[in-house]
Amino acid sequence: MSTIRGIEHIGITVPDHDAAVSFLKAAFGAEPMFSQTASNGGPMAAEDVGPMNGLRAGTAMKKVSVLRMKHGPNIEVFEIDRPAGTPATNIADYGISHFSVNVSDVYAAAGAFAEAGGELLSDPYDLGGPEEGPGNRGVFGRAPWGLLIEMEQLPAPMSYYPDAEARRWLPGQED
Structure with missing residues (x-):
């Protein structure tokens, strides 16, 4: 059995990636560690990442960043081009x-x-x-x-x- 060490990150889907990152930095002192896009610099299509993370067909991840939250789980911020819900x-x-x-x-x-x-x-x-x-x-x-x-x-x-x-x-x- 694997040893559970704790929650590493929490993923949050937001309507505006840059605004959410700015908010988390200002409100909690979160520190951006990295951002990710497709290798061509554009959105990551569901056809490419959906089999791994369940992203719904016909959508894409426009921007993704991971921020360090000091002494707790990191926060992963996603902006999806056509979110549902x-x-x-x-x-x-x-x-x-x-x-x-x-x-x-x-x-x-x-x-x-x-x-x-x-x-x-x-x-x-x-x-x-x-x-x-x-x-x-x-x-x-x-x-x-x-x-x-x-x-x-x-x-x-x-x-x-x-x-x-x-x-x-x-x-x-x-x-």
Whole structure:
């Protein structure tokens, strides 16, 4: 059996590649590592990459970049020439509804997120349940293209249910 080391990257399809990369850089300090197009410099056609990644026939990946997100998974940003589906997810929809960024200061992170063009759904709030603790706060926001992103500050240890089989991993912690 292979050892699972963690999530390496999260892929996000966006309506405007360059705007999304700019937003992720401004909101989270993401650092572009590389961008990719077809060998001719144009879009990557579904006929070429679809057998590998499931890209729907008749579409193409216009631009793809991978950005480093410090101490967590990398973010892969795709712009597709004819995307399908709805532009924004809701936490009640099937599939990945959001991702969460662990931050040291949720108020500063929320400010950078809003200044970069994101829309905060509320002010930062105290976390409850097993995440409750002094200074543990969170806030959700929507990226300019509609993706739901959560920011969490977790300086206090979590409380666990007696039958918990595992402990939460946070960036910067050893197993």
